[in-house]
Amino acid sequence: MSEASVVKADPVASPAPPPRDEESIPHPMEEWLRMDRIPHIWCPTCGLGTVVTAFIEGLKQTDLERDNVAVVSGIGCTGRVAGYVKLDSYHTTHGRAIPFATGLALSNPKLKVAVVSGDGDLVGIGGNHFIHAARRNMDLTVILVNNFIYAMTGGQVAPTTPETANTTTTPYGAFEPPFNIPHLAEACGAVYVARWTSLHVRRLTESIRKALSKPGFALVEVVTPCSTLYARRNRLGSGLDLLKFYHDNSTIQNGARTSDVGIDFQKPFIVGEFVDHDRPTWFQLMEARMSATLGDKFIPKEGPSCTNSK
Amino acid sequence: MKFWRKPLDLDEQKVVRGEVHILRDRCKGCGFCVEYCPEGVLKLDHAYNKKGYHPPVVIEGKECVMCRLCELLCPDFSIFITERGTGVPEVRDD
Amino acid sequence: MIKADPAGVLTGAHYLDGDEACAEGAIAAGCRFLAGYPITPSTEVAEHVAARFPMVGGTLIQMEDELASMAAVVGGVWGGTKSMTVTSGPGFSLMMENIGLAVMMETPCVIVNVQRGGPSTGLPTMPGQADMMQARWGSHGDYEVIAVAPNSPQECFDLTIEAFNLSERFRNPVFVMMDECVGHMTEKVVIPPADEIEVEPRFEYRGDPKEYLPYKVNGGNEYGIPIPPMLHAGQGGYYHTTGLTHDERGYPDMSPECQEWLLRRLVDKIRLHRDQLVHVEEDGVEGAEVVVLSYGISSRVATRGIALAREQGIKVGHIQMKIVWPLPDRRIDEVAGRVKGLVTVEMNYGQIALEVERIAAGRCRTSLVGHAGGTVQDPEKIAETIEEAAR
Structure with a gap:
C-alpha cells in the first residue's frame, strides 16, 4: 500500500449545516473530560481517544461512585490519558504507574484504581511491576494500550513490536520475539484478561466494565492504531487502514488459550475475553492472614489516616 | 434500517431515529465515523474546519438509527447522537 | 500541630x-x-x-x-x-x-x-x-x-x-x-x-472540592511556607497532578515561564525558609578557636576527639547538625568569620566539608576528617586535625 487510504471528502461542499447552538447540547463525554485540555495531543487516526471513550462508557456502566475512582498513567502517548479524564488522575513516572497505583489503592481501600498506560510503559520499563501486581492480585484494573511501538519518543522498538516490523531503532526490521501480553498476564495470575482492538469498541467497553467491577488484577489489552509512527514506518497506511486490517484479520475467540494469542506482523490475530476467574486479592489475603494470626489485636486499615478530622 | 420484505406488523415496527451532532472544529478528519456508520449516513465535507480537516456531514435524506457507533469510535469526541423520536422503517422496493 | x-x-x-x-x-x-x-x-x-x-x-x-x-x-x-x-x-x-x-x-x-x-x-x-x-x-x-x-x-x-x-x-x-x-x-x-x-497534620484543602486547584497557593500554611493545600484521591476534587511541569491546575505547561513559576517556588519554599530548618546542637562554640562540624555517628566520635583536643588546652566548639539539608549556612558563616578553623568530621572524602569550605570562603582554615567508610573515625585523628587547625 503506497498511500494511506483516507475517506475522501465530498467534492462538492454541502450546504451550510442548519444553524444549531452546539453549546446548548454538550457532547456526553464532556462531563467526564477536562475540556480545558481538549483538543488532545493525539494524532489524527490514533486510537487513544476511542479507548478513553470506551473507558468512560465502561465506567459509567459500573456501580462505582465517581469520587472513588482514580486513574493512574505512566509516561508515553497513553500516559496522557490521566491528563484528560475528569477523575482524580495521576500522571506518574515512566513504568511506575502500577506501583504508584498500588500505593494509592492500599492507602485508601475504598478507591478503585485504574491504570491506563501503554505497552512500553507497562511491560517494557514497568514489566517487573506488572508481573508482581498480577502475582499479588493487587486490586487494579489495567488498561494496556498496545500500539506495538514507543510512539511518544518517535517510534522505537517496543517489547511488543512484532518481528520484522520497522521501527527507528530497528531500521532493518525487529528481530526480538515480542511479549504475548494476555499470556504473560495469565501466567502471572491476573483474574481477568481480555484483548480487543479499538475498533471492537462495544466489546471493549463491556470488558472494561467487567474489569472495573471485578476485584483483583484485571487486564484489558487494547490493540490500537499508531498512524504517525507504526503505520507510516511500515507503510501500512493510516490509522483507518489499521482499523480495516483489524476488521478483516481479527477473530473473536472468547476463552482461547492465551498461549495461542501471540501477534505476528500483519498476520491474523485473536481477540476476546480469555480469562475470567476469581481468587482473593492482596488486601483480602492480608486481612485474612492478620485476622487469623492476630485475632482481635488486628486493626484493619480503613481509609486515609493523615487527615485532621479522620 | 430497511426490510427486504414488508413485515405483516409494519405498523407496529418502530425505529429509533437519532439526530447527529457534529462538533466540526474539534474533528481531525480521521473518517472513522464515515467508514463505520452502518447506515452510510455520513460523508466527509468538502469544506475544511478551523484546523484544516474535513469534518463529517450528514448526507441529505439519510436517517440515523442511533447505534452511536460513530460516537464511540470518534477519537476526538466530536460527534454524538441524541434521540430524535421514532420513525417507521423503510421498506426497500427491490 | x-x-x-x-x-x-x-x-x-x-x-x-x-x-x-x-x-x-x-x-x-x-x-x-x-x-x-x-x-x-x-x-x-x-x-x-x-x-x-x-x-x-x-x-x-x-x-x-x-x-x-x-x-x-x-x-x-x-x-x-x-x-x-x-x-x-x-x-x-x-x-x-x-x-x-x-x-x-x-x-x-x-x-x-x-x-x-x-x-x-x-x-x-x-x-x-x-x-x-x-x-x-x-x-x-x-x-x-x-x-x-x-x-x-x-x-x-x-x-x-x-x-x-x-x-x-x-x-x-x-x-x-x-x-x-x-x-x-x-x-x-x-x-x-x-x-x-x-x-504535624496534613495541610488540607477545606473548600469546595469542585473548585480545587491542586497547585494554587493561597497564602501558604501557618508557617508562611508557600505550599498549596492537598486534596486526596476519593474526595471529589477530580484533580490532576503530574511529574511534568504544571500550572496551578496541575496541567502540563511546557513553557519556560511555567517552569520558572513552578521551580522558583519549589526551591524557594525551602531556601527562603531555611531559618525554620536549623536544628543543631552546639557545645562550646562561643569563644572557640576551632569549631568541629559533624552529623550522625561521626558527631559522637567527634566528641571524643574534641575532648582530647581540649585536654591539650585548645578551645574547641562543636556543632552537631541534626538537620543537614539545608545546611545551617548562616550559622556556619557567622562562626567562620571568627574562628581559626572549621573541621568537618564525616565518613566520606568530603561532601559536607566542601559545602563548609564554600561557606567559609577562605576566612578560616577548613579541614576534613574523612575516610571511605567501614568504621567510625579515629578520635586521635580528629584531635590531631583540630590541633593543626588551631595552630
Whole structure:
C-alpha cells in the first residue's frame, strides 16, 4: 500500500449545516473530560481517544461512585490519558504507574484504581511491576494500550513490536520475539484478561466494565492504531487502514488459550475475553492472614489516616 | 434500517431515529465515523474546519438509527447522537 | 500541630536499636503505610514496622524493588496516608526517580537511608556517610530537600518524627540519613506519652472540592511556607497532578515561564525558609578557636576527639547538625568569620566539608576528617586535625 487510504471528502461542499447552538447540547463525554485540555495531543487516526471513550462508557456502566475512582498513567502517548479524564488522575513516572497505583489503592481501600498506560510503559520499563501486581492480585484494573511501538519518543522498538516490523531503532526490521501480553498476564495470575482492538469498541467497553467491577488484577489489552509512527514506518497506511486490517484479520475467540494469542506482523490475530476467574486479592489475603494470626489485636486499615478530622 | 420484505406488523415496527451532532472544529478528519456508520449516513465535507480537516456531514435524506457507533469510535469526541423520536422503517422496493 | 495518636505510641523506656527506634518514631508520627524492599542495614526498620503495623491500622507491602517502593509511597500519600520507605545506598539510587516525582508533585513523605559503605554494593554491613550529596542532588533537575541525621537510637526516634513533621510543613520529601552504626546500635530510648508528641497534620484543602486547584497557593500554611493545600484521591476534587511541569491546575505547561513559576517556588519554599530548618546542637562554640562540624555517628566520635583536643588546652566548639539539608549556612558563616578553623568530621572524602569550605570562603582554615567508610573515625585523628587547625 503506497498511500494511506483516507475517506475522501465530498467534492462538492454541502450546504451550510442548519444553524444549531452546539453549546446548548454538550457532547456526553464532556462531563467526564477536562475540556480545558481538549483538543488532545493525539494524532489524527490514533486510537487513544476511542479507548478513553470506551473507558468512560465502561465506567459509567459500573456501580462505582465517581469520587472513588482514580486513574493512574505512566509516561508515553497513553500516559496522557490521566491528563484528560475528569477523575482524580495521576500522571506518574515512566513504568511506575502500577506501583504508584498500588500505593494509592492500599492507602485508601475504598478507591478503585485504574491504570491506563501503554505497552512500553507497562511491560517494557514497568514489566517487573506488572508481573508482581498480577502475582499479588493487587486490586487494579489495567488498561494496556498496545500500539506495538514507543510512539511518544518517535517510534522505537517496543517489547511488543512484532518481528520484522520497522521501527527507528530497528531500521532493518525487529528481530526480538515480542511479549504475548494476555499470556504473560495469565501466567502471572491476573483474574481477568481480555484483548480487543479499538475498533471492537462495544466489546471493549463491556470488558472494561467487567474489569472495573471485578476485584483483583484485571487486564484489558487494547490493540490500537499508531498512524504517525507504526503505520507510516511500515507503510501500512493510516490509522483507518489499521482499523480495516483489524476488521478483516481479527477473530473473536472468547476463552482461547492465551498461549495461542501471540501477534505476528500483519498476520491474523485473536481477540476476546480469555480469562475470567476469581481468587482473593492482596488486601483480602492480608486481612485474612492478620485476622487469623492476630485475632482481635488486628486493626484493619480503613481509609486515609493523615487527615485532621479522620 | 430497511426490510427486504414488508413485515405483516409494519405498523407496529418502530425505529429509533437519532439526530447527529457534529462538533466540526474539534474533528481531525480521521473518517472513522464515515467508514463505520452502518447506515452510510455520513460523508466527509468538502469544506475544511478551523484546523484544516474535513469534518463529517450528514448526507441529505439519510436517517440515523442511533447505534452511536460513530460516537464511540470518534477519537476526538466530536460527534454524538441524541434521540430524535421514532420513525417507521423503510421498506426497500427491490 | 496536633498530638500524636496514642494508639501508635509505645510510651516508656525501651532498649532499642536505631532501626527499631526509627520505626517507632514513624508510627508515633502517624505513618500508616510503608512500601519497601529489603536491604542491609536498613531492613530492621521494615521488620519492626511489619510487626507493629497490623495492630495500629497500618499497611506494609514489600515491593518488587526500590523503584516500585518509592512510587508506591508517593501513591500512598496521595491516597491520604502518611507514608515512608526505608533503604540503604543501592536502593537509594533506585529511588531517585520517584523522589524527583515526589518533589515535583509536592508529596510529603519520608525516606530513611541507613547508609553503608559504597559505591555500588560496597560494604553492606558497615557504616558510611557518603550518600549525603546523593540525598541532596541524586534525582535530576534542580530542587531542594530536607535531611535529618540522627546520632543515637533516641535521635532516630525523635528525628524521624521531626522528618514527618517537616515533610508536611514543606510538602516535600524528607530524608532520615542514618548510618549502619546508628541503625544497629542498641541503647535506651525514651518514648514520651502521646500527648507530649507533636505531630504535624496534613495541610488540607477545606473548600469546595469542585473548585480545587491542586497547585494554587493561597497564602501558604501557618508557617508562611508557600505550599498549596492537598486534596486526596476519593474526595471529589477530580484533580490532576503530574511529574511534568504544571500550572496551578496541575496541567502540563511546557513553557519556560511555567517552569520558572513552578521551580522558583519549589526551591524557594525551602531556601527562603531555611531559618525554620536549623536544628543543631552546639557545645562550646562561643569563644572557640576551632569549631568541629559533624552529623550522625561521626558527631559522637567527634566528641571524643574534641575532648582530647581540649585536654591539650585548645578551645574547641562543636556543632552537631541534626538537620543537614539545608545546611545551617548562616550559622556556619557567622562562626567562620571568627574562628581559626572549621573541621568537618564525616565518613566520606568530603561532601559536607566542601559545602563548609564554600561557606567559609577562605576566612578560616577548613579541614576534613574523612575516610571511605567501614568504621567510625579515629578520635586521635580528629584531635590531631583540630590541633593543626588551631595552630
